[in-house]
Amino acid sequence: MFKILVIAALAVSSNALTTISLPEKVEFGWLFPTNQTVKFSLFVPNSKIGQSDWEWYGIGIQTLGSDLGMNDADLVTVSFDSGLIESRTSAGDTYPPVDKESGFILTGSVILEGVTEFTWTRNLNTKLKGDIELVIGGKYDFIYASGPLSMNGKTAMHKTSGKTVLELKYDNSLSRLSTKSGTVNLLTNFILLAALQLLFYF
Incomplete structure (x- = not known):
């Protein structure tokens, strides 16, 4: 029974964080806590936070082959100062108005060495209007933008923006380690499992 549990735990913990680099030294990443959920991470340089024209960052996912605009984009915006x-x-x-229901299971932020990581977790299929149903390994149009906040603290017109193609790959490589929280947790889980195996061996 114990061997089965160890194998199952290793299968879950081997899901490493995958990241892509965006302009202004921002990184966007994801991993799959379960086969029904995805956790997204936005890594923002601490040196950029606080600049008056760079107070929020937004990402959006669209069906592959969408037009050049923001039509039907499933968007997330992050306000650096408040962490919203x-x-x-x-x-x-x-x-783009704020959704009445976010579809988020959990959100958070943590200050790391040189960057702040903002995270949000959602179901691959939230079943909410406006949310795109995501598939592990699927390809999507991916838009990103950054800009200032208005006087009342809301996201104002973006100053920079861009678009690319995003492939939600599943990374099961145990050798891919970094200082980012997702892969640090991966190493921690692996060490704990190894210790448990030794404990039960003796």
Whole structure:
């Protein structure tokens, strides 16, 4: 029974954080806590936080092959100062309102060496209007933008933006370790499991 539990735990813990690099030394990453959920991470340089024209960052996922705008984008915006993470849906190239239901299971932030990590976890299929159903290994159009906050603390018009293709790969490599929280937890889990195996061996 114990051997079966160890194998199952290793299968879960071997899901490493996958990241892509974005402009302004920002990194976007993801891992899959379960086969039904995804945890996203946005790594923002601490040296950039506090600049008046760079107070929020937004990412959006669209069906692959979408037009050049923000139409039907499943958006998330992060306000650096407050740590507020908001789910939004875009109906076009206009201000995207905050969703009535976010679909988030959990959100958070942590200050690491040189960067702050903002995280949000959601179901692959939230079943909410405006949320795109995600598939492990699926490809999507991916948009990103950054800009200042307005006088009332809301996201203002972006100053920079871009678009690329995102592939939600599943990384099961135990050798891919970094200082980021997802892969640090991976190493910790592996060490704990090894210790448990030794304990039960003796």
